[in-house]
Amino acid sequence: MRRFLIFLLLVTCVFQLRASDDKTVNHDSEESFDPTDLIMHHISDSHVWHVVSWGEGEHQKHIEIPLPIILFEEGKLHLFLYSRFDHDTNIAESKGSYFLYYHGKIYNTDSSGKIEIDPEGHIINSKPIDFSLTRNVWSMWISVVLIIWIFLSVAKKYNGELVKPRGIQSLFEPIILFVKEDIVDMQIGKEKGAKYAPYLLTVFFFIWVNNLIGLVPFFPGGSNFTGNISVTLVLALTTFFITNLNGSKSYWKHTLTAPGVPFFVKVLLVPVEVIGLFTKPFALMIRLLANITAGHIIILSLISLIFILKTVYISPVSILLTMVMFMLELLVAVLQAYIFTLLSALFIGMAVTDEEH
Secondary structure: OOOHHHHHHHHHHHHHHHOOOOOOOOOOOOHOOOOOHHHHHOOOOEEEEEEEEEHHHHHOOEEEOOOOOEEEEEEEEEEEEEHHOOOOOEEOOOOOEEEEEEOOEEEOOOOOOOEEEEOOOOOOOOOOEEOOHHHHHHHHHHHHHHHHHHHHHHHHHOOOOOOOOHHHHHHOOOOOOOEEEEEHHHHHOOHHHHHHHHHHHHHHHHHHHHHHHHHHHOOOOOHHHHHHHHHHHEEEEEEEEHHOOOOOOOHHHHHHOOOOHHHHHHHHHHHHHHHHHHHHHHHHHHHHHHHHHHHHHHHHHHHHHHHOOOOOHHHHHHHHHHHHHHHHHHHHHHHHHHHHHHHHHHHHHHHHHOOOO
């Protein structure tokens, strides 16, 4: 059964690459295949959720779920589905205003779809304020529902007595205890760790579940949620604020005054410590972003070898390497959740520790 599921994932991934949106890849000519555009199309966020495609060229058909577009422009709220954008011109009209969908972004335009470009080649059309519910947003809500279901199911089966775990409890209770005892308690301490355990447990499962959803190459998976810099930035900033808002007096004393060292050393040490306040969350942000995005790019690149070399004989090697990468990505999915949680707990523990400890 496991081998069949892996095979199904790989076949679906190949099929989706072959039947990608013709706005990104033109299949009328094999010479036009560009893996860079295709990969960027798949790892970027989108206002439409692709389900399946079939056919070639002009006869290509798609089943897609258009997502809500929510724009605020000149005091007007525009609410419509992505499907309102014309397939050929990528222009949508709403309440007398025209919007152009261009390379994943929405610009103000006129009825002809005019694009203004500066001498450096940058688009200078104004943009409306965009509150659209993209694929990453919906993927996030799916993960939130799954996490709430997991926590509530485990809590419901726990009645305070030492009984043998059953069902879903037997799967997730050891993981919850591992995060609580081996990460939170070890890095922060049992007494103070109880205050931060809910956040650290939530961030561990939030990253892990979204990483796993991103590895599913068919609907409703396939989103590169934790490979989005906006997501990793918010997670890192949350750890940053929790760490520094709860910092003890001794933490700030050692950071800002560096007691016990000569003055000429303080001149160098204090700026380094202050800069370290910001480099720590920056490292959290980049580490998660880079590892998750790199995994998606490698898998798509390996599959693309079949179409780059234009021979079926490379497919066994390509699929074998892709299977290996899928297995590694399953490990990376939980490993990155563990590392982010561990470092967050470490930073919090360093901030809340009393001076005598």
